[in-house]
Amino acid sequence: MAETVTAIERELLRSLPSIDEVLNREVAKRIATAAGHRRAVEIARTACDVVRDRIAASDPSLSSEVLVEVEIVVKELWGRELRSGIIGVVNATGVVIHTNLGRAPLSETAKRAIVERASHYCTLEYNLETGDRGKRGFRAERLVCELTGAEDAVIVNNGAAAAFLVLRVFAAGKEVVISRGELVEIGGDFRVPDVLTESGADLLEVGTTNRTKLKDYEMAISERTGLILRVHPSNYRITGFTERPQVADLAALAHRNSIPLFEDAGSGALVDLAEFGLSEEPLIADSIAAGADIVSFSGDKLLGGVQAGFIVGRKDLIESIRKHPLYRAFRVDKLAYAAIEATLESFVRGTHLTEIPVLQMLSMSQEMLNKRAESLKERIFSKAGDSIMMEIIEGESVIGGGSAPDVKPKTWLLCIVKAGMKPDAIEKSLRDFEIPVIARILDGRVVIDLRTVFEDEEETLIDAIASLAN
Numbered sequence: 151m152a153e154t155v156t157a158i159e160r161e162l163l164r165s166l167p168s169i170d171e172v173l174n175r176e177v178a179k180r181i182a183t184a185a186g187h188r189r190a191v192e193i194a195r196t197a198c199d200v201v202r203d204r205i206a207a208s209d210p211s212l213s214s215e216v217l218v219e220v221e222i223v224v225k226e227l228w229g230r231e232l233r234s235g236i237i238g239v240v241n242a243t244g245v246v247i248h249t250n251l252g253r254a255p256l257s258e259t260a261k262r263a264i265v266e267r268a269s270h271y272c273t274l275e276y277n278l279e280t281g282d283r284g285k286r287g288f289r290a291e292r293l294v295c296e297l298t299g300a301e302d303a304v305i306v307n308n309g310a311a312a313a314f315l316v317l318r319v320f321a322a323g324k325e326v327v328i329s330r331g332e333l334v335e336i337g338g339d340f341r342v343p344d345v346l347t348e349s350g351a352d353l354l355e356v357g358t359t360n361r362t363k364l365k366d367y368e369m370a371i372s373e374r375t376g377l378i379l380r381v382h383p384s385n386y387r388i389t390g391f392t393e394r395p396q397v398a399d400l401a402a403l404a405h406r407n408s409i410p411l412f413e414d415a416g417s418g419a420l421v422d423l424a425e426f427g428l429s430e431e432p433l434i435a436d437s438i439a440a441g442a443d444i445v446s447f448s449g450d451k452l453l454g455g456v457q458a459g460f461i462v463g464r465k466d467l468i469e470s471i472r473k474h475p476l477y478r479a480f481r482v483d484k485l486a487y488a489a490i491e492a493t494l495e496s497f498v499r500g501t502h503l504t505e506i507p508v509l510q511m512l513s514m515s516q517e518m519l520n521k522r523a524e525s526l527k528e529r530i531f532s533k534a535g536d537s538i539m540m541e542i543i544e545g546e547s548v549i550g551g552g553s554a555p556d557v558k559p560k561t562w563l564l565c566i567v568k569a570g571m572k573p574d575a576i577e578k579s580l581r582d583f584e585i586p587v588i589a590r591i592l593d594g595r596v597v598i599d600l601r602t603v604f605e606d607e608e609e610t611l612i613d614a615i616a617s618l619a620n
């Protein structure tokens with residue numbers, strides 16, 4: 151018996167194709183065209199190794215068509231390589247600012263701006279009126295000033311860079327007074343105490359975790375104080391017996407002592423989002439009006455644009471940041487400026503709720519979500535029949551991006567069940583679809599939340615779910 155198996159194996163091993171034979175097949179030729187000859191050779195060689203190992207291990211699923219088996223592996227390896235890069239996915243999780251899925255999807259105008267305004271030669275640092283060097287970011291900065299009422303603004307790579315830079319410029323070698331309730335960690339790798347230490351500032355914590363009074367700050371201020379720091383505890387809520395001073399009171403205290411008040415607003419909001427339950431996100435314009443000297447916030451959270459960190463505030467302070475050598479290391483590129491300008495233009499026009507996907511999603515009514523879920527269910531049924539069981543249940547979406555953890559917009563979820571298929575397997579199968587569909591598992595069932603699915607993605611979603619029937 152053992153000898154027969156060995157004989158078959160020997161036969162299969164003999165029919166293993168040469169690398170050249172594999173390279174002559176259509177699949178490998180396509181890889182060579184896309185990725186170059188050397189990559190195609192590497193993949194062909196790996197595929198032959200994989201099949202050789204499977205023969206040696208007497209893999210029962212292996213057919214006698216060895217070349218075909220190698221081709222299948224070649225295709226798999228190449229597919230896996232492509233999918234290890236950045237590719238578009240359908241976000242069916244209902245998490246609006248999904249950090250792992252690139253946070254905010256861009257508005258149509260922002261996408262167009264990247265391609266049309268900035269992807270060729272452009273006026274990044276060129277003044278068309280004078281024909282001389284112009285100021286990088288000039289218009290984006292003017293727009294954000296208009297929207298926040300700040301005197302000046304500067305834009306860097308992300309919110310973390312913004313906070314770090316402000317601390318570095320104004321508090322290196324000095325003390326930063328901060329409430330114990332605001333020494334938070336955001337998203338696992340932004341920890342306020344660590345950022346402070348790295349910036350060269352000394353942390354001076356005041357008050358308690360739940361209650362910090364103006365007097366606590368007042369008693370901590372000395373000639374060593376560089377600034378007062380206020381951090382929005384984005385992803386964390388202290389409720390119950392709590393207290394923290396108003397921005398206006400902190401600002402007055404800072405100014406009596408001739409030091410600046412810096413607020414890291416985290417996500418921040420350019421417009422009032424209270425009607426969507428987001429009443430606790432600091433309105434940047436309010437902070438500026440209340441006297442904060444510098445406010446920083448992210449570009450790709452509730453603002454709904456690209457990764458960026460905005461620093462707005464007093465002209466003289468912003469100017470010192472712009473002149474600091476580290477600004478050069480943290481500045482953003484032309485693609486980001488183009489997208490930022492277009493995103494801010496939507497707010498200035500007042501069309502943000504219909505144009506900016508994050509805000510569109512937040513403002514989507516539960517009634518609309520129910521209608522879309524019903525329609526999706528019918529369309530899947532007409533494609534896949536009753537081999538896929540579906541039910542629409544009430545549920546909650548998530549804001550995400552380390553913002554507003556206690557705000558959970560009501561939604562309708564489409565539950566997907568298939569006899570003989572575990573939820574994990576369904577979730578993976580959707581993820582393995584040509585255009586990956588990212589779903590959520592809730593109480594042992596795969597659920598689809600249409601809040602974060604664009605209408606023009608619904609066909610893909612239907613195809614992906616219907617393919618489970620096969």
Ligand SMILES: *Cc1c(COP(=O)(O)O)cnc(C)c1O
Pocket residue numbers: 308309310311313336340381382383384385414415416417447448449450458459551552
């Ligand atoms: C999100 C956040 C940051 C970091 O901003 P990124 O744009 O993610 O770098 C910093 N501070 C607060 C309070 C935040 O919420």
